[in-house]
Amino acid sequence: MSQQVEADVSTGHYLRDKYAIVGVGETTYTRGSGRTTRALGTWAIRNAMQDAGMQPSDIDGMLSYSNNDSTPSPMLAGDLGIRLNFYMDVYGGGSSTEALIGIAIGVIEAGMCKTVAIFRAMNGFSQVRIGGTGARAAAPVSGDGLHARTYGWMSAGQSFSQSFMRHMYDYGTTPEQLAMVKVIHSEHASNNPKAYYKDRVSVDDVLNSRFIVKPLHLLDCCVETDNATCIIITSADRAYDWKHTPARILSVVGRCCKPRIDMHYQHGPISTVAGHYAKDILFPNAGLGPEDIDMTGAYDAFTFTTMLQLEDYGFCAKGEGGQYVSDGTMRLGGRRPNNTSGGHLCEGYTHGMNMVIENVRQLRGEIDDSCPETGDGKRTHTYDYSTPGGCRQAKDVNVTANLGWAMPGTGSAMIMRKG
Amino acid sequence: MAEYTKPIPEPDPDSAPFWEGAKEGKLMLPRCVKCNRVHWYPRLICPHCHSMDIEWIEGSGEGWIHTFAVQHRAFGGWAEETPFVTAYIDLKEGDRMFTVLRGVDPNKPEEIKCGAPVKVEFEKASDDVSIAFWRAV
Ligand SMILES: [Zn+2]
Numbered sequence: 001m002s003q004q005v006e007a008d009v010s011t012g013h014y015l016r017d018k019y020a021i022v023g024v025g026e027t028t029y030t031r032g033s034g035r036t037t038r039a040l041g042t043w044a045i046r047n048a049m050q051d052a053g054m055q056p057s058d059i060d061g062m063l064s065y066s067n068n069d070s071t072p073s074p075m076l077a078g079d080l081g082i083r084l085n086f087y088m089d090v091y092g093g094g095s096s097t098e099a100l101i102g103i104a105i106g107v108i109e110a111g112m113c114k115t116v117a118i119f120r121a122m123n124g125f126s127q128v129r130i131g132g133t134g135a136r137a138a139a140p141v142s143g144d145g146l147h148a149r150t151y152g153w154m155s156a157g158q159s160f161s162q163s164f165m166r167h168m169y170d171y172g173t174t175p176e177q178l179a180m181v182k183v184i185h186s187e188h189a190s191n192n193p194k195a196y197y198k199d200r201v202s203v204d205d206v207l208n209s210r211f212i213v214k215p216l217h218l219l220d221c222c223v224e225t226d227n228a229t230c231i232i233i234t235s236a237d238r239a240y241d242w243k244h245t246p247a248r249i250l251s252v253v254g255r256c257c258k259p260r261i262d263m264h265y266q267h268g269p270i271s272t273v274a275g276h277y278a279k280d281i282l283f284p285n286a287g288l289g290p291e292d293i294d295m296t297g298a299y300d301a302f303t304f305t306t307m308l309q310l311e312d313y314g315f316c317a318k319g320e321g322g323q324y325v326s327d328g329t330m331r332l333g334g335r336r337p338n339n340t341s342g343g344h345l346c347e348g349y350t351h352g353m354n355m356v357i358e359n360v361r362q363l364r365g366e367i368d369d370s371c372p373e374t375g376d377g378k379r380t381h382t383y384d385y386s387t388p389g390g391c392r393q394a395k396d397v398n399v400t401a402n403l404g405w406a407m408p409g410t411g412s413a414m415i416m417r418k419g
Numbered sequence: 420m421a422e423y424t425k426p427i428p429e430p431d432p433d434s435a436p437f438w439e440g441a442k443e444g445k446l447m448l449p450r451c452v453k454c455n456r457v458h459w460y461p462r463l464i465c466p467h468c469h470s471m472d473i474e475w476i477e478g479s480g481e482g483w484i485h486t487f488a489v490q491h492r493a494f495g496g497w498a499e500e501t502p503f504v505t506a507y508i509d510l511k512e513g514d515r516m517f518t519v520l521r522g523v524d525p526n527k528p529e530e531i532k533c534g535a536p537v538k539v540e541f542e543k544a545s546d547d548v549s550i551a552f553w554r555a556v
Binding site: 165 | 425427428459485486487488489490491492493495497500502503505506507514515518519528533550
């Protein structure tokens with residue numbers, strides 16, 4: 001007998017389309033913000049509220065996540081003159097964005113509040129970095145560390161790299177194919193005035209950058225930045241009171257896990273990731289399949305994470321991820337663009353928030369690129385993606401999918417449609 | 420013996436028999452008496468059948484490379500050993516164990532093969548703790 005019995009986790013479809021994202025905002029993406037996470041957080045929330053056209057009295061719920069590197073909701077709410085009916089600050093990094101959107105839907109559905117601002121504020125470069133320095137290195141080696149830190153494993157790249165290597169071994173996936181994830185995201189970032197890295201890079205640039213942990217080169221790894229981001233959720237009946245076309249939420253998955261999540265590597269195919277399980281919640285609850293998705297936001301902590309998720313969510317067959325990410329499908333102008341902001345590899349590191357924000361703006365048809373402004377904040381998009389500083393708005397975006405990643409064993413996801 | 424400069428784990432009650440065995444060069448593994456399956460790492464309850472009747476057996480010390488990576492950046496004492504190879508070992512008795520792989524050239528990763536056989540060995544890190552490493556054979 002095994003306790004890993006497959007449960008029916010479908011929610012029924014009664015919340016499909018009943019909630020929406022109505023405001024998004026962020027700070028600048030920098031290395032060395034010179035500000036506290038408290039200041040950064042208020043800045044992002046203010047920008048999202050201005051995006052929606054909201055007053056302090058229009059927000060009554062707040063959610064945030066952090067790795068003990070942020071400032072809790074009550075302080076930010078106080079700073080902004082917001083009176084809360086609900087707040088919660090949870091522990092977590094990647095894959096929290098979509099999970100917290102689901103929680104926001106739940107608390108609004110429960111009648112606990114009406115409109116929730118979700119924020120992530122982090123000095124991810126200048127204060128708490130991912131990896132093996134500071135408090136994490138000073139802690140005693142026990143529990144999970146007994147099987148990890150004893151052998152020099154401290155950072156995300158170190159821990160994930162073995163899964164990536166096995167994928168290359170099983171399926172013949174090549175470093176050149178993976179480098180194309182960075183190449184394509186850098187093309188997108190070159191059309192994003194907000195992006196921290198705006199320079200386009202080549203496959204050779206990636207392959208010639210030094211190894212961090214083979215098979216990961218430096219340019220296979222995301223940028224670390226200081227920034228805050230905010231997403232505002234409300235119910236569909238209130239979603240049309242604000243400035244922009246809402247992004248309606250069709251389905252959401254939060255922190256879905258592989259079997260034996262504690263050390264998922266010890267069981268089953270090591271290059272299978274949580275998306276393999278999450279897809280069976282995501283697509284049935286939306287009433288759609290991968291073929292219906294116009295644009296993806298597949299989390300790019302590393303080039304490999306984008307590929308593994310697209311594969312296990314069913315955008316291509318298992319083992320064909322290398323082909324999928326390198327054949328131009330993911331490019332702006334391609335069949336299904338991915339991370340049009342440049343994502344974590346180029347725009348900035350936000351633990352997933354910026355990829356949702358980007359898809360909301362794409363669904364509105366109001367991407368913040370360098371195309372000529374026509375007044376009232378709108379632009380005349382050229383749809384010419386060929387040169388840096390060009391257009392970033394995709395044509396005919398009606399349905400998007402975000403695929404969030406915490407680690408190979410845990411992921412979150414969301415499907416949105418144009419409201 | 421040179422001083423061991425890398426992180427030394429603190430054994431806990433669930434894993435104590437493993438560390439006692441390691442001091443004597445034995446790879447001790449937890450096996451469920453009820454369903455007869457070996458699991459790694461040690462814990463109170465069998466993850467397969469929830470029996471709390473767990474016995475310790477001496478493993479063969481044999482396994483195969485499941486997958487690996489070459490660490491070019493590391494922290495603390497490990498920083499001085501880069502590049503080195505980390506790996507998951509498929510244990511002959513079942514489940515996988517994380518390790519640093521010995522007997523391979525980190526500068527020639529193309530010569531390291533998934534599925535290649537390995538054997539366990541132990542290095543004394545302190546009077547109380549010896550650490551398991553696996554070596555390509
Ligand atoms: Zn059992």
